Amino acid sequence: MEIALAVLIGMFFTVSIYLLLSRAIIRMLLGIAILGNGVNLLIFTAGRLTKEIPPIIPMGQDGLIEPFANPLPQALILTAIVIGFALFTFLLVLGYRAYQELDADDTDTMRLAEPERAPRPPLSY
Amino acid sequence: MALSMDISVALISIAPFLAAFLAPLIFRFTGHLAGWVLSIVPAGIFAYLIPFIKPISEGKFVQTSLNWVPEYGINLSFFIDGLSLTFALLISGIGTIIVIYSGKYLKGHHDQGKFLAYILMFMGSMLGLVLADNMVALFVYWELTAITSFLLIGFNHKKQASRRAAIQALVITGGGGLALLVGILLMQQMLGGVWELSAIREYGAALHEMSLYPVVLVLFLIAAFTKSAQFPFHFWLPNAMEAPTPVSAFLHSATMVKAGVYLLARMNPTLGGSEIWSITLISFGSITLLWGAVWALKQTDMKQMLAQTTVASLGLLVILIGIGTDIALTAMVIYLVAHALYKASFFLIAGILDHGTGTRDITELGGLRRLMPLSFILAIIAAISMAGLPPAIGFFAKEEMYLSLLQNDLKSIIVLIVLIAGNAMMLVVGASIAIKPFLGGLKPTPIKPHEGSLALIIGPLLFGILALLSGIFITYTGKMIISPTASSISSIAIENHLKWYFAMFLKPIILLSVVTWALGALLFFKLDTIRKFLRSLDDGFKWNFDIGFDWLMFSLIRFADMITRFWHHGRLELYMIVVFVALGVAVIAPLIINNAVPAMPTSIPSLTFYEWSVILLAAVGLIAMLVAKTRLVAIVSLGIQGFAVALIFMLFGAPDLAFTQFMVEILTVVILALVMSRLYLDRRDNRIFEDILRDGSIALVCGVGITMLLISVVQYPIDLRLTDFFAATSLPIAHGRNIVNVILVDFRGLDTFGEIAVVMGAGIAVLALIRIRSGGRQIGIGAKKSKPRRKSTRVQKATTASKAKNIATSKTKVKVTKVKPKTVKSIRRSKPIQKNKGAKA
Numbered sequence: 001m002e003i004a005l006a007v008l009i010g011m012f013f014t015v016s017i018y019l020l021l022s023r024a025i026i027r028m029l030l031g032i033a034i035l036g037n038g039v040n041l042l043i044f045t046a047g048r049l050t051k052e053i054p055p056i057i058p059m060g061q062d063g064l065i066e067p068f069a070n071p072l073p074q075a076l077i078l079t080a081i082v083i084g085f086a087l088f089t090f091l092l093v094l095g096y097r098a099y100q101e102l103d104a105d106d107t108d109t110m111r112l113a114e115p116e117r118a119p120r121p122p123l124s125y
Numbered sequence: 126m127a128l129s130m131d132i133s134v135a136l137i138s139i140a141p142f143l144a145a146f147l148a149p150l151i152f153r154f155t156g157h158l159a160g161w162v163l164s165i166v167p168a169g170i171f172a173y174l175i176p177f178i179k180p181i182s183e184g185k186f187v188q189t190s191l192n193w194v195p196e197y198g199i200n201l202s203f204f205i206d207g208l209s210l211t212f213a214l215l216i217s218g219i220g221t222i223i224v225i226y227s228g229k230y231l232k233g234h235h236d237q238g239k240f241l242a243y244i245l246m247f248m249g250s251m252l253g254l255v256l257a258d259n260m261v262a263l264f265v266y267w268e269l270t271a272i273t274s275f276l277l278i279g280f281n282h283k284k285q286a287s288r289r290a291a292i293q294a295l296v297i298t299g300g301g302g303l304a305l306l307v308g309i310l311l312m313q314q315m316l317g318g319v320w321e322l323s324a325i326r327e328y329g330a331a332l333h334e335m336s337l338y339p340v341v342l343v344l345f346l347i348a349a350f351t352k353s354a355q356f357p358f359h360f361w362l363p364n365a366m367e368a369p370t371p372v373s374a375f376l377h378s379a380t381m382v383k384a385g386v387y388l389l390a391r392m393n394p395t396l397g398g399s400e401i402w403s404i405t406l407i408s409f410g411s412i413t414l415l416w417g418a419v420w421a422l423k424q425t426d427m428k429q430m431l432a433q434t435t436v437a438s439l440g441l442l443v444i445l446i447g448i449g450t451d452i453a454l455t456a457m458v459i460y461l462v463a464h465a466l467y468k469a470s471f472f473l474i475a476g477i478l479d480h481g482t483g484t485r486d487i488t489e490l491g492g493l494r495r496l497m498p499l500s501f502i503l504a505i506i507a508a509i510s511m512a513g514l515p516p517a518i519g520f521f522a523k524e525e526m527y528l529s530l531l532q533n534d535l536k537s538i539i540v541l542i543v544l545i546a547g548n549a550m551m552l553v554v555g556a557s558i559a560i561k562p563f564l565g566g567l568k569p570t571p572i573k574p575h576e577g578s579l580a581l582i583i584g585p586l587l588f589g590i591l592a593l594l595s596g597i598f599i600t601y602t603g604k605m606i607i608s609p610t611a612s613s614i615s616s617i618a619i620e621n622h623l624k625w626y627f628a629m630f631l632k633p634i635i636l637l638s639v640v641t642w643a644l645g646a647l648l649f650f651k652l653d654t655i656r657k658f659l660r661s662l663d664d665g666f667k668w669n670f671d672i673g674f675d676w677l678m679f680s681l682i683r684f685a686d687m688i689t690r691f692w693h694h695g696r697l698e699l700y701m702i703v704v705f706v707a708l709g710v711a712v713i714a715p716l717i718i719n720n721a722v723p724a725m726p727t728s729i730p731s732l733t734f735y736e737w738s739v740i741l742l743a744a745v746g747l748i749a750m751l752v753a754k755t756r757l758v759a760i761v762s763l764g765i766q767g768f769a770v771a772l773i774f775m776l777f778g779a780p781d782l783a784f785t786q787f788m789v790e791i792l793t794v795v796i797l798a799l800v801m802s803r804l805y806l807d808r809r810d811n812r813i814f815e816d817i818l819r820d821g822s823i824a825l826v827c828g829v830g831i832t833m834l835l836i837s838v839v840q841y842p843i844d845l846r847l848t849d850f851f852a853a854t855s856l857p858i859a860h861g862r863n864i865v866n867v868i869l870v871d872f873r874g875l876d877t878f879g880e881i882a883v884v885m886g887a888g889i890a891v892l893a894l895i896r897i898r899s900g901g902r903q904i905g906i907g908a909k910k911s912k913p914r915r916k917s918t919r920v921q922k923a924t925t926a927s928k929a930k931n932i933a934t935s936k937t938k939v940k941v942t943k944v945k946p947k948t949v950k951s952i953r954r955s956k957p958i959q960k961n962k963g964a965k966a
Contacts, residue, residue: 007832012828046838049777055864056863064852082789083883086884116695
C-alpha cells in the first residue's frame with residue numbers, strides 16, 4: 001500500500017512544482033500549500049503505514065500492543081502542519097500586500113529589488 | 126657557526142605590531158608628540174641590531190625558530206646574515222626617523238594615530254620580510270607589506286587619486302605576491318620539502334638542471350619585478366606619491382620597493398648565475414633605469430621627480446644583481462645603502478619644502494637659501510651622494526659599478542653606456558632639487574617660507590652625516606657592512622678593496638665618472654629645454670600604462686557585472702527552474718548512478734475500496750486545481766486535496782494529524798477565499814505552450830523521482846529504535862498514553878514551544894503587514910507594464926485608482942484583522958485538545 005501512496009505523493013509534487021513554476025503569485029501560493037501536504041505525506045509514508053491503529057496505550061495496559069502506527073513521523077508532521085499553515089498565511093498576506101503596492105501579481109513585473117534596468121556599476125575608484 | 130638561538134629575534138618583527146596597536150591610544154594622550162614616543166620602538170630595534178654587526182662581519186649568522194605548523198614542517202623561523210642585517214638596520218633606522226618626522230608633519234591631522242599605527246605595522250611586516258627564513262613566512266610578510274602599504278598610500282582616502290594609487294599598488298604587488306606563493310610551493314616540491322631560505326641556497330646548482338627551473342624563475346621574477354617597480358610594472362610607484370611625504374620617504378628609500386631587490390639578492394645563490402637570469406635582469410633593469418631617468422626629467426613636482434629616479438635606481442640595482450660578479454654585487458650593496466640614505470633625505474627635504482612653503486613644484490620655488498639654510502646644506506649633501514661625488518658613499522657605488530663593467534665585450538659596453546646615461550640623468554634631478562629651490566631670486570609661495578623644526582630636520586641631518594661618514598671611513602664600512610652583505614648575496618665570501626688613496630683619481634676609470642658629471646652638468650643647464658621637448662613627445666601618445674590599468678580594472682568590473690546579471694536576472698520563474706532541476710537531478714541521479722532504480726510493482730496494490738476512494742479523491746482535487754477555470758474552483762479543489770490528506774492520516778492511524786489537518790484546511794480555504802475575492806487576477810494560467818511543456822516536464826521528472834525514491838526507501842527495513850524508545854518510555858517516564866502528544870509536549874517540548882513562537886511571530890507579521898498604510902511608496906516599475914494585460918478587469922478600479930484602493934484596503938484591514946486573531950487562537954485551542962495526554966484515552 002506504500003506503493004499506491006508513493007504514486008500519489010509523486011502527483012502532489014508534480015502538481016505543486018508545476019504551480020510553483022508559474023509566474024502568478026496566487027498559483028505559487030497554491031503550490032506551496034500542496035507542497036506542504038506532499039512533504040507531510042512523504043514523511044508519513046517513509047515511516048511505514050499501519051492501518052487504523054493509533055499509537056495510544058489503552059487504559060489499564062502498561063504498553064502498546066503490536067501492531068501500532070509509528071508515532072515518530074506523526075509528531076514531526078504535526079509540527080510541520082502548523083508551521084506550514086503559519087507560513088502559508090504569511091505568504092498569502094505578503095502576496096496580497098505586494099499586489100496592492102506594486103499593482104502586479106506576475107513575478108516578472110515585480111522587479112523592485114532587481115530592476116530590469118539596474119544602473120551599471122560605477123567605473124571609477 | 127650560528128650565534129645563540131635567541132628567540133628575541135622573533136620579537137623584532139612582533140614589537141612594531143604591538144606598538145601599532147597602542148599607537149592610537151598614545152596619540153590620544155600625547156598628541157603630535159606621539160611620534161617621539163613611538164620612535165622608541167624602531168630605535169630600540171635598531172639599537173638591538175647594532176651588536177650583531179661585528180659577529181656577522183666575521184661570518185657568523187643568527188638562526189631561530191618557533192613552531193608554527195609542525196604538521197607540514199613549517200616553522201616560523203628567522204635568520205640574520207649580512208643581507209638581512211643591512212636591510213633590517215636600514216628599515217629600523219629610517220623607520221625611527223620617519224615616525225618622528227610624521228609626528229610633526231601630520232600635526233593636527235585627526236587620523237594621526239591611525240597613520241602612525243599603519244607606519245609601524247608596515248615597518249613590522251618589512252622587518253619580518255627581511256628576517257624570515259621560512260619561505261611561507263616570507264610570503265606572509267610579503268603580502269602584509271602589500272596590505273599595509275595599501276593603507277598608507279590610500280591614507281588620504283577622500284581623494285580619488287589616492288584611492289586609485291592604493292588599489293593600483295595593491296593589485297600589482299599583491300598579484301606579484303601570488304606568483305611568489307606559487308613559486309615558493311613549486312620550489313619546495315622540487316627540492317623535496319625544504320622550506321628554509323638558508324637551506325635552499327645549497328641546492329642552487331641542482332635546481333638549474335630541473336625542467337621546472339624556468340617556471341620557478343619566472344614566478345620569482347614576477348614577484349620581484351612587481352614589488353620593485355620594474356618595467357612594465359613600474360607605473361604604480363610614481364602614482365603612490367599620493368601618500369603623505371613620510372610614507373613616500375619610507376616606502377621608496379629602503380623598504381617596500383626594495384623588497385623585490387631583496388628577494389632577487391636572496392635568491393641569487395639559488396636561482397641566479399644562469400644565462401637566462403642575467404640576461405633577463407640586465408635587460409629589464411636597463412629599460413627601467415632609462416625609463417625612470419627620462420621620466421624624471423619631465424617632472425616639475427619634486428616628489429614625482431624623486432619617484433621616477435627611484436624607479437631608475439631600482440633598475441640599476443637589478444642590473445647589478447644580474448651582472449652578478451663580485452665587484453657588481455659589492456657595487457650593488459654600496460648603491461643600496463647610499464640610495465637609501467640620500468633618497469630618504471631628499472624625500473624628507475621635499476616634505477620640509479612642501480610643509481614650509483606650501484608647494485612642491487620646483488619651478489615655483491627659488492631663493493630659499495637664506496630662509497631655509499639647513500635644508501639647503503642637507504640637500505646639497507644628498508645631491509653629492511646621489512651624483513657620486515667624493516667623499517660621500519655614493520662615489521664608491523658609482524666607481525664600483527663602472528669597474529664591474531670594464532670588460533671587452535659588447536654587452537658590457539652597452540650596459541656601461543646605459544649606466545652612464547642613467548646616472549647622468551639622475552644627477553640632474555638631484556642637482557635641480559638641491560639647487561633650484563634655494564638659489565636665484567626669492568619667488569612668492571603660498572605659505573611664508575620657514576625652516577623645518579627639529580623633528581623634521583633631524584632625519585636629513587643624520588642621513589647626510591651618515592652618507593659622508595660612511596664614505597669617508599669607507600674601509601670600515603666596507604669591512605663591516607658591504608662585504609658581509611655582498612657575501613650573503615653571492616654565498617661565497619666577497620672581500621673588497623675599498624679605501625681612499627690618491628692614485629685612484631689618476632686611474633683611467635675616473636674618466637667614466639668625469640664623463641657622467643660632464644653629461645649631467647650639460648643636461649642640467651638645458652633642463653628646461655629638454656623637459657619641454659619630452660613633454661611635447663608625450664602629447665603624441667594616446668596610451669599609457671595608467672590608461673591600460675584602468676581599462677583592465679574596469680573590464681573586471683564589467684565582467685563581474687555581466688556574471689551577476691547572468692545569474693541574478695531577477696526572473697523568479699527561472700530561479701525556480703534552477704532549483705527544481707537541481708532537485709530532480711539530486712533525486713534521480715543517485716538512483717541511476719548506484720543502479721538502485723526500484724523495481725516497478727507488477728500487481729495493483731491490494732487496498733480496500735474506501736482507501737482507493739480517498740486516494741482518488743486527492744488525485745481529483747489535484748487535477749481539478751490545475752484545470753480550474755475560476756478562482757473558486759481552485760480554492761475548493763485545494764480544500765478537496767487537503768481533506769483527502771486528512772482522511773489518509775485518519776485511515777493510517779494518525780487521528781491527531783487528521784484533526785489538525787482538518788482545522789488547517791478549513792482555515793486555509795476560508796482565508797484564501799477572503800483574500801482572493803479582493804484580488805483582480807487573470808483567470809487563466811497565462812503560460813504559453815512551450816512554457817507549459819517545460820514546466821510540466823520539470824515537475825513530472827521531480828514527481829517521478831520522488832515516487833521512485835519513496836518506493837526504494839520502503840523496500841528496506843526501517844530502523845525503529847527511536848519509536849521503540851518512545852513507545853516504551855511514554856507511560857512510565859512521561860505519564861502519557863497518547864504517544865504522539867507525549868513526544869510533542871514532553872520529549873520535544875522545547876521544539877513545540879519554538880513552533881508556537883513561530884506561529885505567533887507569523888501572526889504578528891501578518892498583522893503588521895495589513896496595518897502598514899498602503900500608498901506609502903508607489904514604485905510602479907512593474908505596475909505600468911502589467912496594466913494593459915489586466916485592463917479589462919481593472920478598468921473600473923483604475924478610474925478612481927487611489928480612492929478605490931484606499932477603500933479596498935481599509936475594508937480588508939477590518940476583515941482580515943478580524944480573521945487573524947481567530948486563526949491564531951484556534952490553533953492554540955487545537956493543541957490542548959490533542960495533547961490532553963492520557964486523560965481522555
